Amino acid sequence: MTTHSTPLSDLEIAANATMQPIVNIAKAAGIDEDALEPYGRYKAKIDPAKLNAPSKNGKVVLVTAISPTPAGEGKSTVTVGLADAFHQLNKNVMVALREPSLGPVMGVKGGATGGGYAQVLPMEDINLHFTGDLHAITAANNALSAFIDNHIHQGNVLNVDPRRIIWKRVMDLNDRALRNVIVGLGGPAQGMPREDGFDITVASEIMAIFCLATSLEDLQNRIANIVFGYNFAREPLFVKDLGVEGALTLLLKDAFKPNLVQTIEGTPAIIHGGPFANIAHGCNSIVATQTARKLADIVVTEAGFGSDLGAEKFMNIKARQGGFKPDAVVIVATVRALKMHGGVAKNNLKEENVEALQAGIENLAKHVDTVRQFGAEPVVALNRFITDTEAELATILAWCASEGVRIARTNVWEQGGKGGIELAEKVLEVIEAGNNFAQLYDVEQSIEQKVTTIVQKVYGGDGVHFTEKAKKQIAQIEQFGWDVLPICMAKSQYSLTDDPTRLGRPTGFTITVREVIPKLGAGFLVCLTGDIMTMPGLPKEPAALRMGVNEEGKAVGLF
Structure with missing residues (x-):
């Protein structure tokens, strides 16, 4: 594959790419036609119950990162590029990602489909409404709120204490004005007035359940066990007390099937679920991961933010509940981000500063230590930027050598899978060597x-x-x-x-x-x-200000 140097936007690169029909991607991945439910030409749902192939029990490669900075690390991009690199090495691979939330897409963080020549497609669809999964989760969450308020209005047999309802409504946008609201105003016919609030959809318990459930039956059982509030005797009240767990599961039954798309290079990609890692557990669905493990020998997945958040929760929560382990862990780092951790302001990151870099490497050191605490040996993916100097690169390479840490320089944004070949080869070394993975604590502890x-x-x-x-x-x-x-x-x-x-x-x-x-x-x-909030607000200049549609009805300004 040739190196691309034209400074096109991610959207322009995606628009110029040639996608294969999703039925072709599915066939190459070993997905039976009966198990595929197309959503147009380039997206589809997979019904895991109809997959006939014996499980390959694919190895799981977890991609995490150093503590994120405004300089950007490119974790999603490296995740996609690494999968494409395995594909170029003729490995049977799938990439498994989270679905983007409209809040960050319209706000400041951006999408979750990678970037440059390491993207999943169709990126504009995925970053906007995709197959409607997040809207289904929003509907299920808010239906429960409606059932709670209706129960109180219709006689309140459960003696629900309106002051102790802990369930909130949600929407998939950043809207600080909805953090705290009063519902039920307007007189007796409008319900019982009470305090309420909105969370962002990806912070909701329905989203977490959606991503941790292993089957529709498990999904319904988990929904039944949601504590939505307390009665006047301060005893917990569950969804099963309302008897609506079946209805809520019905709203989610189609969304619960994983989504199949493709990378620019034609690598099969499963994108499903999208909890935030700073307020929820930050990993894609167990159903998606297990579907990919059944179909592929290697599954490349990611967890949100740094190893202190998404990766920790992947290992202590998702892997524990899913019954698998990470067979290799990649830590994405950049010279720019490490210099910020060493005290350099964002405006000065283009200038060489080896001293600050050396100080910032301590952040990388802690993330390496964290992964090793779980009995896994990490590979550092040094995501290259044009402003990196040879002295700065040599500094990081020397530190990794002194600590016995594998490191590979990557350039997947510009080169696609070709720019991740070295990383893929070093990850294969780690998979071959095996590990002694173990969770950090026993759930029986206090x-x-x-x-x-x-x-x-x-x-x-x-x-x-x-x-x-x-x-x-x-x-x-x-x-x-x-x-x-x-x-x-x-x-x-x-x-x-x-x-x-x-x-x-x-x-x-x-x-x-x-x-x-x-x-x-x-x-x-x-x-x-700290001050962590479950409903973000928009910045002064949200990314939405640059977005729109052209005369042909195509998206513009979307990254």
């Missing part, structure tokens, strides 16, 4: 022990401070016997601490847990730290 383990081993902190509110919540959780669940930390993605301004590798810090929220349907306990 909540305090589990959280402290994450803070000390993953973040590198000294310990944890639980607020009085969190302590009361923990006591209640223990009273109901819910404490034997994994922990899902809700924490800033920008720092190893709960303070987003502390970059690099801070030491001597304590994490403050302000709330502990049981998510029994999802099967974990959410610990809120």
Whole structure:
């Protein structure tokens, strides 16, 4: 494959690519026609129950990153490029990604389809409405809210305490004005007035359940176990008490089937589910991962943000519930981002600064240490930028050599799979060598022990401070016997601490847990730290200002 140097946008590159009909991609991947439900020419749903091929039990390659910065690391791009590189090496491979949320797409973070010549297609469809999965999840979530309010209005047999309803409505956009609202105004016919609020769809428990359920039956059972609030005796109330778990599952039955698309180079890609990693568990669905493992020898997947968030949750939550392990872990890093962790301002990143780079490498060092804590040996993917100098590259290569860390320089944005061949070869070495993967804690440990383990081993902190509110919540959780669940930390993605301004590798810090929220349907306990919010706001100049359609009805300004 030739090197591409023309500075086209991601959208222009995607528009110029030639896609294969999705039926051809499916046939090459070993997907029976009966198991394929096309959504137009280039997208399809897969019905896992109709896959007849014996499972290949594919090896799982997890792609994570250093702590993210505004400079960008390119984790999704490297994930796609690595899969294309395996494809070029004639490996039977699939890439498994999360679905983008309209909030970040219209806001500031961007999409989740990769970039340059390492993209999944059709990128504009995927980044907007795709096959409607997130809308189905939104509908199921809000249907539950409607059922709760209707139950209160129609006599409240369950004695639901309107002051203690913990279920919120959702929408798949960033809208700070909806964080706290009052519903039921307008008189008795409009329902019971009460405080409510909106989360973003990808932070909802329905999304987490959608991504952790292993079957439709499991999906319904998990929905039934959602705690939506408490009665006047302060006893928990479940969805099964309302009797609507079947209806909510019905709304999700088609969305629950994984989506099949393709990369620019024709590598099969499964994109399904999309929980945030800073407030939820940050991984695509177990059903998608297991479908890919059945069809391919190697499955390249990613987890949100750095190894302290998505990768930690992949290993302690998703892998535990899915019954598999990562066979190799890739940590994406860039010279630019490491210089930011070393104290360089974004406007000065083009200037060589080896001293700052050396300081910033400490952040990479902690992420390497974190992956090793799980018994896995990472490969560093050094994502190249044109402004990287030879001295800076030599500095990172020398550090990796001194620490016995495999490293490969990648340039998949410009070269596609060809730019990831070295990385693919080093990942194959790690897969061949095997690992001694193990979770960091036993779910039977106390909540305090589990959280402290994450803070000390993953973040590198000294310990944890639980607020009085969190302590009361923990006591209640223990009273109901819910404490034997994994922990899902809700924490800033920008720092190893709960303070987003502390970059690099801070030491001597304590994490403050302000709330502990049981998510029994999802099967974990959410610990809120810092100022993390479950409904983001838009920036002063959202990405939406650059978006539109041209005279031919084609998207413009979409990255």
